[in-house]
Amino acid sequence: MASNKRNCFSKHAKRTALSLALGACFIGGVHAQSNTAGAIAGRASAGDTITITSPSTGFTRTVTVGADGTFRFSALPTGQYTVTSSAGGSRNVAVNVGTAANADFVSAVASGGGATTLDAVQVVGTGFINPIDVTSVESNTILTAEQIAKIPVPRDTTSVALLAPGTVRGDAAFGNLASFGGASVAENQYFINGFNITNSFRSLNFSQVPFEAIAEQQIKTGGYGAEFGRSLGGVVNQVTKRGTNEFHAGANIFYTPESLTANTDNIYLRNGTLRQDNSRDEGWAATAAVWASGALIKDTLFAYALLQYGKTENDAWGNVLSPNNTNTKVKNPNWLLKMDWRINDSNLLELTAFSDKQKTDIDTYVNPLGQVAREDYIGTLKNEQGGENYVLKYTGYFTDNLTFSALAGHGEFSRAQKLITADGQNISYSGDLNQTLGGCPFILDVRPVYRRDITGAYYSRCNVAAGALLQRDDSKDTRDQFRIDVDWQLGDHLLKFGYDLDDYESVAGQANEGGLLWRYSTIDPTPLLPASGDEFDVVRQQTTTSGAVLEVKQRAFYIQDSWNVTDTFIAYLGLRWDTFENINGSGQSYVKIDNQFGPRLGFSWDVNGDSTFKLFGNAGRYALPLTPSVALRGASASVFTRRTWNFTGVDPVTGEPVLGTPRNNISYLNGEDGRGKDPLTIASKNLDPQYQDEYILGFQAALTQNLSLGMRGIYRELKAAIDDNCDYTAIMDANGLTPDEDGVWRNADGRAANIPGPGFPYCRMFNPGEDAVFVTDLYGDGNYVTNTIEGSRLSPKAKRTYSALEIFVDGSWDKFFLQGSYTYAKSKGNTEGGVKSDIGQADTNVTQDFDYIELTENTFGYLPNDRRHSFKLFGNYEISDEWSVGGNLLVQSGRPYNCLGVLDRDPNREPGDPPSQPRPIGTYNPHPYGASFMRCNNVPVPRGTAGRLPWTTNFDLNIAYRPSFAEGLQFKVDVFNLFDTQKTIGVNEVAEDPVSGLPVETYLSAAALQAPRTVRFMVQYDF
Incomplete structure (x- = not known):
């Protein structure tokens, strides 16, 4: 037991x-x-x-x-x-x-x-x-609502999770997310009252329960038991407040005024030129909530209800290199209902229902290039996020030793978008691959700097979405979850087993605003000579359209035993079997992994037999499924076309070219020609899930009656990753095909391969470094060939290790409590995991890391979530019955950054030689992935060796006043980043122009800074 x-x-x-x-x-x-x-x-x-x-x-x-x-x-x-x-x-x-x-x-x-x-x-x-x-035997932190209220911390799930040892903030490109134990931000799971609220479409979001309703937040950073799975990072587990026999009600308002918010520091290029002027940026936020709880029937039926409304507004003027600036308004009309029915002392039923709907309007204005000004209103991008969730749970105490619980839940999460132009056009995408959106297309000017200086940069003055693909207007995700859990006390053994069913459906799709993306570039007819005036510009037309309903079916069975071997020694054994099945837009299964085995072992030794000194350890295997987003373009019907044109002029408003003659025919890339993909050919037939092994050993000891000290060592190793590889030539080589003078791949008999085609995709899912078994409809005749491609032909093995030493202290006295930790950690490998912070790539499971073997050169080193030193300390002191003060300190070393450049194959250039000035396109043989390689100036710069960002210090402070003359009334002021330190926490890591190979001045310019000082006021009344 x-x-x-x-x-x-x-x-x-x-x-x-x-x-x-x-x-x-x-x-x-x-x-x-x-x-x-x-x-x-x-x-x-x-x-x-x-x-x-x-x-x-x-x-x-x-x-x-x-x-x-x-x-x-x-x-x-x-x-x-x-x-x-x-x-x-x-x-x-x-x-x-x-x-x-x-x-x-x-x-x-x-x-x-x-x-x-x-x-x-x-x-x-x-x-x-x-x-x-x-x-x-697990690494676990629990914070109650009362404790969170006393700490100066933002009222959101991630900010509270970041208080735990072993957590660091993820890259700003992915929003407000945490990395647990070196894993990417896309590898965590989030629960509310036992229901999974992770947005699994890309695993980069989760439902935001109204924070006032949270009673406890549990942060599992490692060693969690077999009942939890589908995570390589951490688990955040929240429990809501509930009603009691005593009636309670209250209201509060939180307000962050614009006048007390410091400006974000300006950002400059390497040559000192102002890139972003933030002096005019403004913003404020307010959230109000009312709640009530009590017994509808005494001792039997209880309810807790909350209504919450939040609004924020941010004015962003500053990017002088952008043709527009924005004003963003966010509204959060949220609610929660928790009901508990004690049918009798042996049977309990509870309902959780909540809405986290959020509406965001981004108003876009013209900004003259090189200036900071707000000119004509262009239009508004409207975003919807979140939705409603309903969870029903039954608990039955069948005997003194046997407890049964069952949970059924349904959740929806919107990702819908539409835009409204200044002239009133309502533009939205329905998911129809043949639909062409109205509005202005996005303009991308990648010509060498010297060409842009001659003719001026081309850009759009009417593009609302600022280059982003517009999501379909009915985009949403739906989860239906059912699980049962049984606790059975059998002598010295506490057995637990259960079954978990999780069906996830995503309605997804995206298209270009205006239907097109225009990309201007330069051609040099004499590439081996210096620029001589014979260069000329061309423009490429691109369309990207997708739309599908995708599914992931997940099943898991687990059994675990906590065995009291002696009065002081507990042994833990957990076994878990996961099944993952991914289904494309045609309802076809393209990846299925059955019964992935995840064992968990652990022990806890109460050394002194009095709970004052504990040794513990555990080892476990954890697996992660593919996200539904993989199938949107990789396994479902989509369109991706390109065509290059000569042009005779450019529209000064839209940036569109006045077209001349076409230089080639329309080409369909990646096999995205509007036809469905063949599910047999999408992934390696021997695909393993992404999984890792974890080992933890530690102790915790009571130093005094009020203070304990703990230490644990952690080691995590990624054993298999899932990503995509786009080097289709491996299939050609395996079947004896070679390209002719027109680039068409043919066999010895002259028969041409069907590429691209539904049965011959460019990119396929595989386990990097492992032998892959690919099935291909080679000639498009329905006859499949199966080839086993050696792992070394495609990429090196995916590697990621995390090793850490955590030291943590906990203390509590009559009027004072604190918690602190110091973590020394190393995160090393050649892949971050699901996403790629180096370039802010949020394509979970299909990053460019392993697309071509050339991209894997020099990529082993310290990873983006490597924060070598982290010191955290927070607590609260009750000065008197009326006054208290709280603090929250974070001191952390900076993450490594890289030097990303082009892969230069110019035989006339020695490594380290500077490029010619100017260096037009054609003076080298670039890789199509441009500046995506760990090398600069034609010299390898291995991952993490270009340098590190500076140490950061952040100190938050609050003071609360509870007047004795008005019981239940409370005032509080939180000051975040008290000293307004704004060190750089993210930089642009691309050092060379992807077209010319010339150095770019944006390299190492700040992409993110510490949030400036803000002040938050609270007034609350409870009765």
Whole structure:
């Protein structure tokens, strides 16, 4: 039994230690616990009856102490409980999510001596943030709503998760997301009351529950049990507030005024030229909420309801290199309802329903290039995000030792877009591949600098979406989840097993505003000579259109056992089997992985037998499925065309060319010609899921009655990755085809390959570095050939390791609590994982990392989420009954950056020689991926060796006032980034022009800075 034989202190411990030992067994993570509930366990005399009662809801359960002197109450709703024994005595304990609270009535000597009855003292948990839990083998942090409210921290899930050891903020290109243990930001899972709220389309978003409704947030950074899966990073598990017999209501408002927000520092190019003038940027935010909770039927039916409305506005003027600037308004009309029905003491039913809908309007204005000005209004891009979620959960206490729970949930998440032009046109994309959108196309001018200086840069003065592909107007994601979990106490074994079904559907698609992208470039007829005036410009027409309904079906079965080998030693064994199936827009399965095995092992040793010193360790394997987004263009019907034209002029408003003669016919790239893809040819037939192994070893010790110290070492190794490879020549070589003078691949008999074609895709899913088994309809005649391509022909093996040492302290006194950690970590490899922070590529699972083997050269090194040193310290001090002050300090070393340049194959240029000035297109033989290589000035610059960003320091402070004359009233001021330090946290890593190969002045210009100082005011009233 995982927790039954734990005693907080031996009979030799002082009673004050028993009362003040920070509830050494009161709060902490236990593998055997539910992701929505907790447990109470302890020791008492055999045959005694133990009763627990929730003072707030009247919930009561009674069990009989077993012959071994242990008892346990599983799957309990979180909250305060009174535990009483028929032999006398009582305990008050706090049950937190995923924890086992301890309530011993006898104490066993670690050496094996007889049990001693404890006095009938009342033990109350002290709110210690992360105390010693000798039943747990996982890396776990729990923060309650009360604790979060006392800390100066932004009110969002990610900001709270970043307080935990081993978490760092991800690249700004992906939004407000965290990296856990070196994994990419696309490898985490998020839950609310047991329901998965991860937006799995790209795994770069999740449902945002109204934050006022959060009762507890659990952050699992490693070692989590077999009931959790589909994550290589971390798990964020939230529990909402709920109603009680006592009526409560309240309201608050949070306001961040524009007048007290510091300006973001200006950004300059390497030559000192102003790139971004932020002096006129402005912004404010406000959120108001009202809530009420209580019993609709006393002791039986309870409700908690909340309405919340938030609004933010940001004015962004500054990019002098952009033809437009924007004003952004965000509205969040959100709500939540939590209902609990205690049918009787053996059967509970709960409903969670919430909406996190968000509407964003981005008004776009003309900005003259090279200036900071706001001219004509162009139009508005309208975005919808979020949706409604409904979760029903049943818990049945069938016997003293057997608990059953079942959960069913449905969630929707909108990603819809449309735009409205200044003249009132309503432009949206329906997902029809033949639809051509109205509006202005995007203009891209990639001509060499010297050509742009001669003719001026070409750009659009009417493009609303600023080059982004417009998402279809019905884009959304739907999740239907069902799971059952069973807890069974069997002697010294606490068994848990369950089944999880998760069906995810994505309606997706995108198209160019105006239907086209125009790309201007330069041709040099005499490429081996210096620029001589014979160069001329051309323009390329490009269309990108997609639209499909995609699915991912996920199934998992797990079983785990927490075994009390002795009174002081727990062994944990967990087994998990995951099945992943991805379905394309035609309803065809193109990837299916059955019964991926994920074992989990662990131990916890209560060395002194009194919960004052714990050794623990674990090892586990964790797997990750493919995201649905992979199939949008890679496995479903889509259109991607290009055609190059001569032109005679350029429209000064739209930037479109006045076309002359075409230079070639329309070409369909990547096999995207509007026909469906052949599911047999999309992925390697021996594809493994992305998975990694993890090992953790650590200890935690009570230094005093109020302070504990812990340390753990962590090692993670990526064993297999999934990405795409676009070098189709491997298939040609394997079948003896060679290109003719026109570039057509033919066999020895002159028969041409069907490329591109539905059965012969350019890019295919594979495990980098592993042998791939590809199926191809080589000639488009329905006859398939199967080739095994050696891994070394396509790419090196995907590698990513994370090694870290975490030191953490927890302390709690009468008026003061703190938590701190120091992490020394290294994240090293040749792939970040699902995304690519080097260039802000958010195409989860299909980054350019392994598209061609040339792209893998010099890529092994320190990865973007490598923050070598992280020091975190936060807490709160109660100055008096009316006043308190809180602080939050983060000191962190900078991430590595790279020097990305072109792959120059000019035989007349030695490595290190500077390029000619000017250097027009054609003086070298560029790779089509342009400046995507770990080399600059024709010299390798291995990953992470170009330099590191500076250390950053961020200190937040708050002060709260609760006037004694008005009970329930509270005022609070939070100051974020008190000293307004604005160090660079992200830079442009592209060092060379992708066309000419010349150095660019934007290299190392700041892409992101620390957020400037802001001040947030709060007024709250509870009654």
